[in-house]
Amino acid sequence: MARLNVKLLAKYFSTATKVKPYDEIPTLPKWPILGHAYLFFPNGKYKLDRLGDAILDLSESLGNIFKLNLNGSDLVVSLNPDDARSMYAAEGKLPFRPSFPALAHYRKKTFGSIGVVPGNGEEWLHYRKAVLPLLKGNIVAAYADDHKMISSRFVNYIRRNRGSNKELKDVFNHLLKFAIEATSVTCPGVLFECLDETLDGSDVSNEITKASVDFMEGMYGTLVEPPVWKIWKTKSYKKLEQSHTVIHRLIADGIEKTKQDLKNNPNKHPFMVSLFENATLTENEVLVLAMEVFLGGLDATPTTLAMALHYLSQNPEAQARAFSEVSTQNQLKYVEACLKETLRMAPSAGASSRYLAEEAILSGYLVPANTLVAVFSPITSRDEKYFHSPMEFIPERWFRENKDKRHPFASIPFGFGARVCPGRHLVNQEMLILLTEILRNFKLDSNNGQVGMIHRMNRIPDQEINIFFTDR
Missing domain, CATH: 1.10.630.10 (Cytochrome P450)
Known part of the structure; x- marks a missing residue:
């Protein structure tokens, strides 16, 4: 684990002018308590059974990486294959993903x-x-x-x-x-x-x-x-x-x-x-x-x-x-x-997701450990x-x-x-x-x-x- 953190630190300093804080990842205004769940309400803008279409549409205004707040916690969405590589590299020995x-x-x-x-x-x-x-x-x-x-x-x-x-x-x-x-x-x-x-x-x-x-x-x-x-x-x-x-x-x-x-x-x-x-x-x-x-x-x-x-x-x-x-x-x-x-x-x-076992740099943003990240291969x-x-x-x-x-x-x-x-x-x-x-x-x-x-x-x-x- 220490070696991985050293690598991340080295990468951070080598690209220090480019790495941005997590809070700057693009997002939308959210509702109290509900976060961004309103987007997927029955009369909302998007339908859950068309999740890929929703993500693609959101990316047109927010870019290839953005945050959604669902069920009280953040989900970082990325349409960058480099971020998929980084997500898997930071999944740890016991990869943790949302359960059913x-x-x-x-x-x-x-x-x-x-x-x-x-x-x-x-x-x-x-x-x-x-x-x-x-x-x-x-x-x-x-x-x-x-x-x-x-x-x-x-x-x-x-x-x-x-x-x-x-x-x-x-x-x-x-x-x-x-x-x-x-x-x-x-x-x-x-x-x-x-x-x-x-x-x-x-x-x-x-x-x-x-x-x-x-x-x-x-x-x-x-x-x-x-x-x-x-x-x-x-x-x-x-x-x-x-x-x-x-x-x-x-x-x-x-x-x-x-x-x-x-x-x-x-x-x-x-x-x-x-x-x-x-x-x-x-x-x-x-x-x-x-x-x-x-x-x-x-x-x-x-x-x-x-x-x-x-x-x-x-x-x-x-x-x-x-x-x-x-x-x-x-x-x-x-x-x-x-x-x-x-x-x-x-x-x-439809997608692959992981809770990061350690912090990772995704599309130039420093994403903390334990953050849920999802990548959408059907889009890329x-x-x-x-x-x-x-x-x-x-x-x-x-x-x-x-x-x-x-x-x-x-x-x-x-x-x-x-x-x-x-x-x-x-x-x-x-x-x-x-x-x-x-x-x-x-x-x-x-x-x-x-x-x-x-x-x-x-x-x-x-x-x-x-x-x-x-x-x-």
Whole structure:
């Protein structure tokens, strides 16, 4: 810590004429007690589900760094990738970020522990260490055959569910079913069938899908509404609680089936085995982690795949090049670039935030330790200062031979640092395999207009995405 402070001190004196005090960070007039919350009132200027648009609009008058006072404390907002780098550098060994209080409250009351997503401090570190096997290449590769099988199931699902004109409406909700299946084979280790012809519209399929959607909506509702759920159960809290109960039952049943399967197939289920064999975890903690990994696997996959299909359907040259690659080559360099470009243009994560473990210089201002800072990658990743023609779908920009210099913190869809998404390699494998199978089987077209993003915990498309899947 001392060495880091010495570095900061040296940087401060080397740029002393430029470093400005925290109080000079631009802001808006605030109301007593409410601060700047009035901006997001029901009849206020901005809507919370369009938070990115609000931040971008505020930056036009306040600049790329400014302060908002929310819930009685300051939030420093930055649209400077250099500040993102500085924020992560100052996050400390135990990165602290705002929690999801309703989820933490419910889990603490029900399970005695809260898990890695809403957790902070030593409890977060305890859980984080347990999910690190998800970052190992051999663990991820062990599920490739399952992901190929599920991708084939989804291709058949498309053929059954598209209309007579070959159009599949609202692909996001269909892709959620794919994500449920693809994630469930990893955690809890059994296939939660949502794509089988015999299950279309069944109680089992609907229960899994509805619980997953309700959980995200309940989380979002309890996060943005006044915390009256602490006094009585609001509609959002009930939705969170009820969906969590369903998912808990499904995961618990799945864990028992996986344990039975391991008796006959000891080499299967490598991630779940890593949890079962972790001596630091109680059975209850294994269950909480299994729920978190399952739910975490539903965040980015449906959104990213839906947007990738949208962009490819509207960019025939990119689609033709991707099809040529999957038809003739083993390497999927261009298809991978299509996913990276989708994650640049439409990342599912809306922002990344940290309470600074130590003071930091952000955009020339000295920001004290313990200040909450948020950086908005979905905005910087569409800024022409960091990407040429940022509103155009150009997968080639991600090729190594591309000479354009990219700021490493302008597009960070899975976060960075100690709290980087542990499942990102697994999710990328799922998406790459499915996109490859779809391109091999179908030509993509659409009549969609411009598709934006809204916040529902993470970001999702703001309208239905309808795609024509024509057999090749």
